[in-house]
Amino acid sequence: MLKTTEVARLAKLSQTAFLTSMIALGCLSAPAALAKKSAPKAKAKSQSTKLVPGTDAYKAYHAVRDGSKALLFNQPKKALEEFNEALRLKPDYALAYADRANAHMVMGDKKSALADCNKAISLDPNLAIAYVNRSWVYNSVRQYEKALEDCNKAISLDKSVTLAYTNRAHAHNKLGNHKEALEDCNKVIKINPDFATAYLNRSHTYIGLGEFNKAVEDATRAIALNPDSAKGYLNRGHAYRELKEYDKALADIDKALSMHKSLAPAYYNRSRIYEAMAGADMDKAKKLGFVVKSDNTGDDKDADE
Numbered sequence: 001m002l003k004t005t006e007v008a009r010l011a012k013l014s015q016t017a018f019l020t021s022m023i024a025l026g027c028l029s030a031p032a033a034l035a036k037k038s039a040p041k042a043k044a045k046s047q048s049t050k051l052v053p054g055t056d057a058y059k060a061y062h063a064v065r066d067g068s069k070a071l072l073f074n075q076p077k078k079a080l081e082e083f084n085e086a087l088r089l090k091p092d093y094a095l096a097y098a099d100r101a102n103a104h105m106v107m108g109d110k111k112s113a114l115a116d117c118n119k120a121i122s123l124d125p126n127l128a129i130a131y132v133n134r135s136w137v138y139n140s141v142r143q144y145e146k147a148l149e150d151c152n153k154a155i156s157l158d159k160s161v162t163l164a165y166t167n168r169a170h171a172h173n174k175l176g177n178h179k180e181a182l183e184d185c186n187k188v189i190k191i192n193p194d195f196a197t198a199y200l201n202r203s204h205t206y207i208g209l210g211e212f213n214k215a216v217e218d219a220t221r222a223i224a225l226n227p228d229s230a231k232g233y234l235n236r237g238h239a240y241r242e243l244k245e246y247d248k249a250l251a252d253i254d255k256a257l258s259m260h261k262s263l264a265p266a267y268y269n270r271s272r273i274y275e276a277m278a279g280a281d282m283d284k285a286k287k288l289g290f291v292v293k294s295d296n297t298g299d300d301k302d303a304d305e
Contacts, residue, residue: 056089056090057089057090059085059086059089060085060087060089060093060096063082063083063085063086063089063096064082064083064093064095064096064099066082067079067080067081067082067083067086067096067099067100067103068099070082071099071102071103071106076106076107077107079099079103079106080104080107083096083097083099083100083103084100087100092123093123094119094120094121094124095120095124095129095130097116097117097119097120097123097130098116098117098120098127098129098130098133099129099133100116101113101114101116101117101120101130101133101134101137102133102136104116105133105136105140110137110141113133113136113137114134114137117131117133117134117137118134120133121134126157127157128154128155128157128158128161128164129154129161131150131153131154131157131164132150132151132154132163132164135147135148135150135151135154135164135167135168135171136167138150138171139167139174142174144171144174144175145171145175147167147168147171148168148171148172148175150167151164151165151167151171152168155168162188162191162192162195165184165185165187165188166184166188166195166197166198166201168181168184169182169184169185169198169201169202169205170201172184173201173204173205173208176208178205178208179209181201181202181205181208182202182205182206182209184201185198185199185201185202185205186202188201194225195225196221196222196225196226196229196232197222199218199219199221199222199225200218200219200222200229200231200232200235202218203215203217203218203219203222203235203236203239204235206218207235207238207239207242212239212240212242212243213239213243215235215236215238215239216239216240216243218235219232219233219235219236220232220236222235223236230255230259230260231256231260231263233252233253233255233256233259234252234253234256234263234265234266234269236252237249237250237251237252237253237255237266237269237273238265240252241269241272241273241276244276246273246276246277246280249269249273250270250273250277253266253269253270253273257270
């Protein structure tokens with residue numbers, strides 16, 4: 001069972017998925033929604049206008065819409081109930097399966113999320129959001145090649161789905177394809193300059209490319225947009241470590257761990273910071289004339305003592 005704080009952290013990842021779901025429903029146009037512009041394109045008409053009020057299809061449509069809204073407001077259990085209701089009313093509703101996968105992911109049930117994505121794709125092989133959501137599952141279980149395949153498929157179906165580029169950038173970073181990741185991050189930021197995850201991914205990319213000052217800038221931007229981003233502090237701390245700004249690095253890593261105690265890379269980075277600080281202190285001690293001499297117990301002593 002996930003802790004409340006972990007559920008809240010994962011729920012933040014589903015907020016853009018909510019916008020994408022609204023796009024798939026036909027309620028919003030992709031560029032307008034994801035760039036936060038005021039008016040959707042005229043041609044983007046709501047699917048609900050094509051449905052007959054009172055019918056099961058109409059009710060199912062609204063259940064999916066309400067479930068997506070529930071995810072936006074960090075209510076995964078309510079979202080799950082709405083998606084289940086949609087599927088009760090319309091068992092072949094591919095989008096309901098695709099969106100229910102998001103609720104399962106937020107609640108930590110990756111197996112069910114994958115099953116729902118697979119079902120959605122079997123019902124509608126051209127549903128881009130189903131591939132995007134499955135790429136999230138694959139990224140979370142470190143199957144990055146499969147995540148890339150799904151992102152590529154989603155983009156081939158709909159080049160405006162921003163989350164496909166976001167998830168593909170993450171997979172590219174994990175596979176060491178930092179130049180490709182940078183291209184995807186830049187595309188996302190161009191569409192939506194206020195999307196924290198894009199800056200988070202790009203900070204990771206810049207670390208991989210050895211451009212640590214740029215990594216600090218992007219991680220700082222990600223934190224400003226999402227102050228609860230433990231990985232924002234992790235990435236900035238990592239970049240500061242590479243820049244040998246150890247005090248700043250340690251402060252950021254400690255902050256990341258205070259927010260997410262099971263963030264393994266944070267512990268690794270902190271160990272490297274301690275190691276580097278110890279080495280720097282030893283070098284300074286030697287420059288100041290300290291001579292290390294070991295006694296029979298193996299303990300180091302000042303030779304001048």
